[in-house]
Amino acid sequence: MATKRPGEKTSSSGPQSCPSTAAGPTDTRQSGAEIQETLMYMQCCGQEAPNMTESNGHRNIMNRNHQVPVLVPRGRTEGGWTHPSAPQQTTTPTVPSCPVSAPYSSWSPGSVEMDEIMAAMVLTSMSCSPVVQSSPQSQNDPVPGPSSGGGDMECGGGELSDSGSSGYWSWDHDNVSPALSLSVIEMDSSPDEGLHMELEQGVELNVAKRSKSSFRGAYRCLWPGCGKVLTSSVGMKRHVRVLHLGSGSEQSHREEDFYYTKFSCKAPPALVPALSSHVPWVSCGSPPGPGPDSGLQIPSSTSSSPSGSGSSRPSSGPGSAPGQPSPLSQSAPSSFRQIQTDHLYQACTPLQVTVSCRNPTPCCWTPPPVTVSNQHSHHNSQVVRGRCRSVSVGEQWLQQNSTTNRQTTMRAASPSRSHCSFRKGRGEAKKCRKVYGVDRKEQWCTACRWKKACQRFPD
DNA sequence: GGTGCCGGGCC
DNA sequence: GGCCCGGCACC
Numbered sequence: 001m002a003t004k005r006p007g008e009k010t011s012s013s014g015p016q017s018c019p020s021t022a023a024g025p026t027d028t029r030q031s032g033a034e035i036q037e038t039l040m041y042m043q044c045c046g047q048e049a050p051n052m053t054e055s056n057g058h059r060n061i062m063n064r065n066h067q068v069p070v071l072v073p074r075g076r077t078e079g080g081w082t083h084p085s086a087p088q089q090t091t092t093p094t095v096p097s098c099p100v101s102a103p104y105s106s107w108s109p110g111s112v113e114m115d116e117i118m119a120a121m122v123l124t125s126m127s128c129s130p131v132v133q134s135s136p137q138s139q140n141d142p143v144p145g146p147s148s149g150g151g152d153m154e155c156g157g158g159e160l161s162d163s164g165s166s167g168y169w170s171w172d173h174d175n176v177s178p179a180l181s182l183s184v185i186e187m188d189s190s191p192d193e194g195l196h197m198e199l200e201q202g203v204e205l206n207v208a209k210r211s212k213s214s215f216r217g218a219y220r221c222l223w224p225g226c227g228k229v230l231t232s233s234v235g236m237k238r239h240v241r242v243l244h245l246g247s248g249s250e251q252s253h254r255e256e257d258f259y260y261t262k263f264s265c266k267a268p269p270a271l272v273p274a275l276s277s278h279v280p281w282v283s284c285g286s287p288p289g290p291g292p293d294s295g296l297q298i299p300s301s302t303s304s305s306p307s308g309s310g311s312s313r314p315s316s317g318p319g320s321a322p323g324q325p326s327p328l329s330q331s332a333p334s335s336f337r338q339i340q341t342d343h344l345y346q347a348c349t350p351l352q353v354t355v356s357c358r359n360p361t362p363c364c365w366t367p368p369p370v371t372v373s374n375q376h377s378h379h380n381s382q383v384v385r386g387r388c389r390s391v392s393v394g395e396q397w398l399q400q401n402s403t404t405n406r407q408t409t410m411r412a413a414s415p416s417r418s419h420c421s422f423r424k425g426r427g428e429a430k431k432c433r434k435v436y437g438v439d440r441k442e443q444w445c446t447a448c449r450w451k452k453a454c455q456r457f458p459d
Numbered sequence: 460g461g462t463g464c465c466g467g468g469c470c
Numbered sequence: 471g472g473c474c475c476g477g478c479a480c481c
Contacts, residue, residue: 431462431463433461433462433463434462446472446473447464448463448464449473449474450464450472450473450474450475451463451464451465451474451475451476452463452464452465453463453464453465454463454464
């Protein structure tokens with residue numbers, strides 16, 4: 001995936017849209033124009049992009065928080081932001097044409113930094129909207145696929161990637177609805193920030209509505225003594241920026257992410273118990289369970305979520321198949337279903353399976369449902385007959401009367417099918433072998449002689 | 460390893 | 471259907 005996005009980038013809009021406004025990239029040479037280009041890209045790719053121009057310390061923070069940068073193209077994120085000192089290879093044509101890391105790697109920090117900051121400020125003052133509007137894919141490509149959702153999110157990343165910097169829940173946003181990308185792009189094309197925020201909020205609500213469940217995040221201000229809770233990340237950012245950081249400052253514009261966190265307001269009912277506590281699953285990696293897998297690819301390099309498990313995760317991950325049969329199975333972890341599956345496999349009665357496993361009683365020889373009863377009775381008689389087939393009539397009758405009960409009781413505690421290698425435990429009854437011994441084998445019952453179930457001394 | 464016996468092959 | 475046995479689970 002990480003390789004995919006850059007590829008898309010190079011071919012389509014993301015990087016191209018940025019450089020289109022700046023001087024053509026000359027790769028190895030880091031000219032001022034490229035500085036602007038880079039900064040332009042950073043600006044248009046997310047509000048916190050300019051963050052990277054900040055001191056290393058802060059950048060590190062950003063990097064740390066950007067373990068799952070959703071809307072930022074992977075190539076840049078990994079090659080550039082997470083590794084500010086990344087070599088200039090990031091500027092090679094193989095990498096999207098907006099190498100973020102280039103400025104840091106090749107400039108002398110002293111002299112260039114001012115230009116950089118100046119450029120950043122200029123570009124910040126310039127709304128990113130023109131750049132975004134110039135992005136052909138973001139507007140021409142209505143497909144909200146990963147390409148548009150990931151790379152072209154440009155300013156959409158302002159909201160979403162900001163969220164990403166404050167936690168991984170940005171994935172949630174991204175996963176919530178691919179259509180979000182389009183909406184956000186449209187929204188971001190508006191230079192009016194106020195309207196932008198309003199729209200964004202609306203988009204968020206729509207996203208929440210559209211999301212598979214009724215999940216909706218709230219944002220809590222982490223500023224000491226504040227604790228304000230808002231439903232919009234933008235609102236929260238504005239809150240932090242205005243009230244705590246001071247509006248207008250570019251730095252505050254970036255730092256606001258660190259002063260709020262998102263927590264789950266409302267989770268799917270089945271997941272509520274598991275997620276009830278609070279932020280944790282929001283902030284500890286990708287959302288539990290690949291449930292939000294929905295075609296979105298989690299960056300392998302950045303996301304250290306132990307999802308595998310699948311799955312793992314309350315939503316059972318891979319287990320969180322769309323067709324959840326029942327609320328019980330929905331709420332149950334995937335392991336539970338796995339157990340069921342194993343049990344089914346061992347039971348190996350296709351029809352019984354569904355019935356027996358949903359019943360508390362593990363085995364269905366108790367009152368079998370109508371649909372199964374025929375099979376059971378048939379099977380039962382089959383078993384008895386099979387056992388009696390080489391026995392005399394009297395013995396057969398005896399055996400049927402005796403062993404049927406025995407088997408019935410015994411099978412009540414075991415899978416039903418005879419071919420499921422059901423083996424009753426060793427009974428206390430002596431068998432012909434024990435009674436007569438091997439040397440008097442002729443006195444054994446025929447069943448014992450034939451290595452069948454003893455008919456003379458049934459359990 | 461002994462025992463019980465299921466499953467299946469042979470006639 | 472009668473007879474037999476390989477193979478497995480249990481002890």
